[in-house]
Amino acid sequence: MQTYHYVLASQHYLFEEEPFEEVLKERHRYYQGKNKEIDFWVVKQPTFLELPKMRAIKAKCPQPCAAVISTNPNFVTWLKLRLEYVYMGEFQTPSKAIPDPLASLAVL
Template identity: 50%
Template sequence: MTTYFFVAASEKFLTVEEPLDEILKERMRNYKENNKEIDFWLLKNPSFLQTTQFADLKAKIPSTPAVVLSTDKKFITFLKLRLEFVAVGEFEFPNAEIIDPFKVE
């Protein structure tokens, strides 16, 4: 069983209004330098937000959602503090509702 953590907001907020690209590039550079496997992904309109588990959270996002998904809770906490206006969540995988955590609509 794997626990995934995420921050979620509108795609526009995460990809245009915030410097998320810089944050992710810096983290990728750091991982490469330290021979660490990537454990975070930017997903636009992820299917798991369509589940009943996240219906309330998705309703709070004004337009097409995007998430940064990770197995690293500390990184998601950092993003929440850095980006401020994002929702956070987590889920265990596999589970009955989420067939593929990386599937997008």
């Protein structure tokens, strides 16, 4: 099983109020400088929020929402500190309840 970590926010906040594109470019440059493989994905309307155990989290986040999903918990913590108004969490997959979130992503 793989653990994925995420930050979740409204699309309006991420794409219009925050310099989110610059944050991602900064991180991409950092990964390139360290010869690290990209381990994060930006997903609009993530399907893992449709699970019964995620209803409370989805209810707290203004819709439509977007998530940054990563296998790197330190990156997600860095994003939480950098972006401030986001929800942070994790889930494990694949499982019967959650299919692999990267199998059919429409990555931005």
